[in-house]
Amino acid sequence: MVEQKKVDRRILRTRQALFEALLDLMLEKRYADISVRDIVEQANIGRATFYLHYKDKDDLLTSNLEAMFVDIAARIRPLLRQAIMGGQPLPSEIIFREAQQNAPLYRMILTGQGGSAVWHRLYQTITDLYREVIQALIVGGDSPIEVGILANYVAGSVLSTIKWWLESDTRHPPEYMAAVWKKLIQPSMMAVVMLDNDWYEQEG
Amino acid sequence: MVEQKKVDRRILRTRQALFEALLDLMLEKRYADISVRDIVEQANIGRATFYLHYKDKDDLLTSNLEAMFVDIAARIRPLLRQAIMGGQPLPSEIIFREAQQNAPLYRMILTGQGGSAVWHRLYQTITDLYREVIQALIVGGDSPIEVGILANYVAGSVLSTIKWWLESDTRHPPEYMAAVWKKLIQPSMMAVVMLDNDWYEQEG
Amino acid sequence: MVEQKKVDRRILRTRQALFEALLDLMLEKRYADISVRDIVEQANIGRATFYLHYKDKDDLLTSNLEAMFVDIAARIRPLLRQAIMGGQPLPSEIIFREAQQNAPLYRMILTGQGGSAVWHRLYQTITDLYREVIQALIVGGDSPIEVGILANYVAGSVLSTIKWWLESDTRHPPEYMAAVWKKLIQPSMMAVVMLDNDWYEQEG
Amino acid sequence: MVEQKKVDRRILRTRQALFEALLDLMLEKRYADISVRDIVEQANIGRATFYLHYKDKDDLLTSNLEAMFVDIAARIRPLLRQAIMGGQPLPSEIIFREAQQNAPLYRMILTGQGGSAVWHRLYQTITDLYREVIQALIVGGDSPIEVGILANYVAGSVLSTIKWWLESDTRHPPEYMAAVWKKLIQPSMMAVVMLDNDWYEQEG
DNA sequence: TCCTAAGCGAGACGGTACGTCTTGTCTTCCA
């Protein structure tokens, strides 16, 4: 049986308050322009207390980011997995829905307000998700193209599409965006999944 | 005729020294970790002099970045333009060659060491280039998909592909990377350029 | 009858441990450089417990100092009193013996390591002792010089003599120091005690 | 010719402002209770600037104390020297006049508000002065008592007399205090100076 | 060729934020 490390509830409350304060501040100004002082004032926490929990501002961010993106992945992965299992077409709109529902957060990340660490962690999360999916789809054969390239390609294209979407005031509904994006990546991904080596070898 | 403002040569030398010092430092540590002090020491320039030319570190970066990316665009654009004019297949490997020739710089930018401003400016440069190209190719008709989406899609996919490439030790030659990437975006881009509305309307 | 406040023995042990820890620390570093943290660690006491007993570091010191100097006075006074009663010459070496026996303590106090509070309390203790003695000796007449001046003069001279002694490695035996010091203050003190007004009024 | 080290006038002004601020504050609260923040606010100086000049509060104090006490010694020494040269009686009232003219300062030092460092430096200054004087007076013979003891004895007695004087509202004029003090130390000091070994050897 | 305005290095300064330390309060847990 796991010996549950007993943690003072106050600690959790303090850490949560600090991270929420950081997120709040990041929605209104650039990550680089936020000071520890700003964070503890927003969170109503003593400055020394901050340093009891985190080494610095980056530590606060990355420590909680991990959990945050694990959480995001956990929301998306089962839906993808389920579709793959059922042989259904991939519900590509779920990632656009996720972005829409947390639009300020994703806008902050994708427009660079959050600093490069956040951007990279999101990029990595999405890449990993698609690597799993692609791996699952081409099981049993060898892809003519390295899976890493494919995963990066899909992740890069979906994120840049979302970035455009959020920057253009999110006029279109997520279903439309998902459909457009699917149109764009579908042909080549189908070929890869079909292990259509002819496709790969023919002249471009 | 343009009235050429006569500028002391020392001024240009100072500015150049400062920007080069910044670039040098960015190759070895994160942009956020570089101080004005570091820059002026690296450049052998008095600290007060720095402020005669630039408001702050960001100002030094963005002022020179503009020129730098205009320069990059200027290297790439004519080749693309020439290919389009001649009706030849797009020489997609030129952008991979560019990346390979300045690998440390691009690696710094794409892995986030350079901060989000540099990343965004590169992204924007590439997006603008492809917007031009796409615009030129579909001239005379209307794309079923907004050009902005297409440009972002192409730029996002090429940059994420390059990112993967540079992070995986740049094993493959640029020609190979260009070929792979072309395979991936070719089908859908062809359809768009052909104004193949059937393609767009058929079920995905 | 005094209502003896019943105090838990543990409380006394805690307080004693704290004061002893402070004294120990004061022998090795300046009072100003000692923190409450240092004291409770040295005493193996919880920090919160410290504040149950004392307001702060100064409180700990002064509360116990009182008792300490009352104790010192209690050791010296009876000997002085006895000599006065018996009309014997004052055993001035007892104060030098006291200093020698607790040399580290007195050295700490007189060289200023203990902060000014301790120094002043010692000074006051010795002054009070001599005021008593002088008062007793000149009983029945009026001193031409205020007793306060005399007591301060005697106390100041004996303490500075001890200070010199302890700082010069305590080479001489206490008897020698006492004898020398007596030589120095004897003539004028004799005159005062004899109420020798001629002495006071003659040209100096 | 001495190459006069060129020092920015601002530096001197800054240092002087800081020391004066400290002295001002020391007249109204205990040295230990004064923070660097207090000092720089009183002096209207940036806190970082403080650290350009001094390591800490103690450094500010001791650095300037040296000059201050050298100054005090310089005021007193020539008068003593002159009297010795001329074979005149020592003008013992000059030290009491000095104390009266700077009463707040000396009161602060002698009552311990200034911390032990200041007290000790004053003590040492006075002791050194009297050592010189005594040395000069007994030239040509050997004192039966070490000069160190004598100097400490005289310094200790004069300072404790001044302390009593300043604490008792400085009622008496300095001439009176000087006369009383002279009465007290005169007999034994005369004997020492006369090399009156009989005095030293006879039974006390 | 000189001279004069500028660019520049040096560095003092006021200020802000940092990360650390200590203080005194308060809460939780344990014996």
Add this chain to the structure above:
DNA sequence: TGGAAGACAAGACGTACCGTCTCGCTTAGGA
């Protein structure tokens, strides 16, 4: 139930960097 443990707010510490400001020296480019 009282003490140990330790979370916490408050705030001073000494350091680092910022952006501003003189102060002289040097030097380019017009006279």
